[in-house]
Amino acid sequence: MAPRRSVLYMPGANERALEKAKTLPADALILDLEDAVSPDAKEAARERVCAAIASGDYGPREVAIRINGIDTEWHDADLRAAAQAGPAAVVVPKVNSARDVMTIERALELNGAPEYTTIWAMLETPVAMLRAEEIAAASERLSVLVMGTNDLAKELHAEPAAGRAPLVAGLSLSLLAARAAGKQILDGVYNEVQDLAGFEAEATQARQFGFDGKTLIHPGQIEPCNRVFAPSDEAIAHARKVIDAFESARAKGDAVVTVDGRMVENLHVAEAQRILDLADAIAAK
Structure with a gap:
């Protein structure tokens, strides 16, 4: 059982952030080539992230690479580089079907990814919620579902609400799919990085729902996340x-x-x- 209580996104273009990540007590890191990297920095970030993976300097932390989405101009190069770098996982944004998963799986194999490199599929759209079961069961190489709650809220035209009411149906469908397929599942990020009480409340809700952990956007969220998702x-x-x-x-x-x-x-x-x-x-x- 790999603990994935706290899974921290780190910007792939920021060398200082990648260095700092080596000392952080997160269970896992996602070195990000997507949202955290501007278009003109994509290639440099790709090289930097792959070098970071090759360094082996992250200790017991599970280290994944989030590549750019299937429909972007950077996707193919990201996937080739990630496969050759051999991270613990490749995180794929906006996975909408079993076919998407199988396409990623074939590309990893063709580009020489080691067997231990798994797929983490991000579920971020209404269609992904409705197809969560087929996505989760699409491949033995897929090990984790990751909720993209910000994009899901945008797609739903949802407004912030107590208890994340507009998102509960999608969260529940995805959780059911993960458990039916024997996969782990991570909750989405909490945007208010200074509001640790709010973060802890949302993390507690996710744990009560049955999530294995939560994705994070700030190191200050690691400690409460590790505590909430650990057995008391x-x-x-x-x-x-x-x-x-x-x-x-x-x-x-x-x-x-x-x-x-x-x-x-x-x-x-x-x-x-x-x-x-x-x-x-x-x-x-």
Whole structure:
């Protein structure tokens, strides 16, 4: 299990930012060639990002490259360079169909991408929400869905609202698709970088929905994000209690298991084990 609680976008054209990223406690980094890079800086950013990947200086952090979208003039060159650089993943904006995923997969193979380089598909449009299931199941190489909530809100003509009400349907469809296909899924960014209370509230909502983590646009968001998406001490203690009680009852031949007055079934044991596995994976980082 790879913890992806905090996944920070870093501008690929900014050498200072790429250097700083080596010291940040994010679980994963996305070195960005798309939104954070102006058209006249695309080629230089591509070279800089690929060199950063080749350096191996990012320690245990998972490092991905976000390339430009399929319908842009930079896409093919980005994809070739990323495949050859061999990041942990290639993040593809505005994936709208299973065909998009399969096209990316073939291009990675043709350009010599190592097997460990997976695809992270960004879901950012109404059509992507409606096709989320087919996108998530399109390839074994696709490992993560990434919500592009800013673009989705724009496409919907949505206004800011409490609890992200206009986006809940899309978030839920994408989450269902990810879980049905056995993929991880990351929530979109929170734009108000100075509003850490608001950020934490949105991250907590995402965790309650079932997201594995959240994409970030500022280093100041890393600490609250790591905390929110990590199992609490209480959750870890309860998970151990559930597993111990279940194993003890099974050894005695008891058919009914209760913990703190609640019946425990196999599904509760599986969730308890997931919590412990996640805690162990975080501790191992």
